[in-house]
Amino acid sequence: MYKTFSKRELLAAFLLGLLAIVVVPSLNAYTPEASFFHISDFAINLWGKYLCYAVLAITVDLLWGYTGLLSLGQSLYFSLGGYMMGMYLMRMIGSLGQYHMPIPDFLVFLGWTSLPAFWKPFNSFPFALMMVILLPGALAFVFGFLAFRSRIRGVYFSILTQALTYAAWLLFFRNNILMGGNNGFTDFKFMLGHDLRTGPTQRGLYTASAIFLLLVYLGCKWLTGTKLGKVQRAIRDSENRVLFSGYAAANYKLFIFVLASVIAGLAGALYVPQVGIINPGQMATGKSLEAIVWVAVGGRGTLVGPIIGAIFVNALESWATRAYPDYWPIMLGGMLLLVVLFLPRGLVGLAEHALALFKRARRGPAAPGEVASDTSPAVNHAPAK
Amino acid sequence: MSPRKEFILAAEDVCKTFDGFKAISNLNFYMDEGELRTVIGPNGAGKTTFLDLITGRTKPDTGSILFGAPGVDLIRKSEYEIYRLGIGRKFQTPTVYTDHTVFENLLLSLEGSRGVFNALSSRVTPAQRDRIHEILKTIGLSARVGAKAGSLAHGQKQWLEIGMLLAQNARLLLVDEPAAGMTDEETVKTGELLLSLAGRHSIIVIEHDMVFVRQIATRVTVLHQGTILCEGTVDEVQGNERVIEVYLGRKAKH
Numbered sequence: 001m002y003k004t005f006s007k008r009e010l011l012a013a014f015l016l017g018l019l020a021i022v023v024v025p026s027l028n029a030y031t032p033e034a035s036f037f038h039i040s041d042f043a044i045n046l047w048g049k050y051l052c053y054a055v056l057a058i059t060v061d062l063l064w065g066y067t068g069l070l071s072l073g074q075s076l077y078f079s080l081g082g083y084m085m086g087m088y089l090m091r092m093i094g095s096l097g098q099y100h101m102p103i104p105d106f107l108v109f110l111g112w113t114s115l116p117a118f119w120k121p122f123n124s125f126p127f128a129l130m131m132v133i134l135l136p137g138a139l140a141f142v143f144g145f146l147a148f149r150s151r152i153r154g155v156y157f158s159i160l161t162q163a164l165t166y167a168a169w170l171l172f173f174r175n176n177i178l179m180g181g182n183n184g185f186t187d188f189k190f191m192l193g194h195d196l197r198t199g200p201t202q203r204g205l206y207t208a209s210a211i212f213l214l215l216v217y218l219g220c221k222w223l224t225g226t227k228l229g230k231v232q233r234a235i236r237d238s239e240n241r242v243l244f245s246g247y248a249a250a251n252y253k254l255f256i257f258v259l260a261s262v263i264a265g266l267a268g269a270l271y272v273p274q275v276g277i278i279n280p281g282q283m284a285t286g287k288s289l290e291a292i293v294w295v296a297v298g299g300r301g302t303l304v305g306p307i308i309g310a311i312f313v314n315a316l317e318s319w320a321t322r323a324y325p326d327y328w329p330i331m332l333g334g335m336l337l338l339v340v341l342f343l344p345r346g347l348v349g350l351a352e353h354a355l356a357l358f359k360r361a362r363r364g365p366a367a368p369g370e371v372a373s374d375t376s377p378a379v380n381h382a383p384a385k
Numbered sequence: 386m387s388p389r390k391e392f393i394l395a396a397e398d399v400c401k402t403f404d405g406f407k408a409i410s411n412l413n414f415y416m417d418e419g420e421l422r423t424v425i426g427p428n429g430a431g432k433t434t435f436l437d438l439i440t441g442r443t444k445p446d447t448g449s450i451l452f453g454a455p456g457v458d459l460i461r462k463s464e465y466e467i468y469r470l471g472i473g474r475k476f477q478t479p480t481v482y483t484d485h486t487v488f489e490n491l492l493l494s495l496e497g498s499r500g501v502f503n504a505l506s507s508r509v510t511p512a513q514r515d516r517i518h519e520i521l522k523t524i525g526l527s528a529r530v531g532a533k534a535g536s537l538a539h540g541q542k543q544w545l546e547i548g549m550l551l552a553q554n555a556r557l558l559l560v561d562e563p564a565a566g567m568t569d570e571e572t573v574k575t576g577e578l579l580l581s582l583a584g585r586h587s588i589i590v591i592e593h594d595m596v597f598v599r600q601i602a603t604r605v606t607v608l609h610q611g612t613i614l615c616e617g618t619v620d621e622v623q624g625n626e627r628v629i630e631v632y633l634g635r636k637a638k639h
Contacts (some may be wrong), residue, residue: 227493227507228501229494233484234482235485238480238481241476255501372586
């Protein structure tokens, strides 16, 4: 009764994964630039960014759609992961900065002549990667432990997550914590010996993002099908019953919260070398809210929804901020209103609805109730095994 | 002389005040193992607060609540620890997992490990499957096994929730107004279900519907202003002067 993957889902994931991981990078690498099929370095870079956002959106949905925890601070963990990776990238600049000093420029500017102790281990990539996982994970653990133990639920939990993000945002603006202040980290040059300013490196990062997204999707698909996933949704629907069935709901919530934050941190670490900058703006409260919008638009409570939502909204933003820069906030707000009022299950819900209507039309006047209950036969053209 | 049965629940001198309002005052309540006890009382008598105290949802100001023999004090335990001792609670409004199927609702309630990491590798065993089907038969929901709990009728949800308490193999079932909102027919079926469970489980039922109380009750406890007014059979209780006073609001004679 614990659901495993259906063949159809696996096939779809495999094909889309193949497209994103093999076909797209190949079109970038092996087709001439003039070719119709060529995908530009710019597009690769943009899509790498979208895919990182898609992972962030999945973590929001894991909390909001599946567990009923509306975290308004998920970009904080994303940014912390990004900052940890940023510290490594800053060290990899070496003496190639503006001041030609062996320490990051902003430290020189602040009057430092040697590297502060806590910066030193970031020369090592494995250490930075460990911190990418540890810092968001530890913060989520401490915050989650206190919040869930004190039974902070619903809107109060949301407000607290937002307050925490806001506090971190203010903190990272300060120069004296030696994290780059309001300029953050930028001007990255090398990662693992590869030049970040070249196409192949960016293609590699894009491919890594695509693989990571696929792994996160499959992992979450598996997780939500286990008993833990069932308890998770049970908490969302009736936390009291869960408690009175003997589950320590707080432990389950803590597990999901830490997991979601670690994944968000890893997504941030992949994001930063692709956009080439990390600053406190990335953890502004608005950024977390945007992630909520992606999930709402795509369809919460599903795993494809956040991916679709993140890519759709960001692609739309890329286009709109060039074509109609003044109207983008209005479009975003309008879209959210539309979704809240008419599409409670987002684009995924809309697609399912359309599919159901289509099926009904094809079958003629079917018995009522039939449409809602099954979705397989009309879509599944392959013979069932 | 038959040996006296052990108390399954013994609450002594329990007091609970909310902002100066005495919800429970000097309550003494004893119940035998296997007993089916009905608790009645006007609104605000403290019935639901009493259940909250037993299940650890609120903590009393003073007093002790001992469960089973030799007697574990419930006051120091959290909700899930109290559950693990074998106390199950059915809420006043049906509380089931609406997005899960009937089968899954029972599956999540079955006794067994509740740990986070065990939940990652948990599988449904044939024994669990059998147990679930047995419970489904008891609560009369075999035909709805694959239906989402949210799509059940009100009465069916109530039975499912009782089934969930059976799944966790609770020694003591706390059932809060099971007949509320039910049709007459559903009410009778609920009564039969509870009667069939008595003996194997100890059950406290909180109820308003006197027809229902008459159907199931062997022993009735009347709560009033947070304390026990009287205890006895349905007839004794209904004939009791003070109970009539409380229910009909007649002034006490001086």
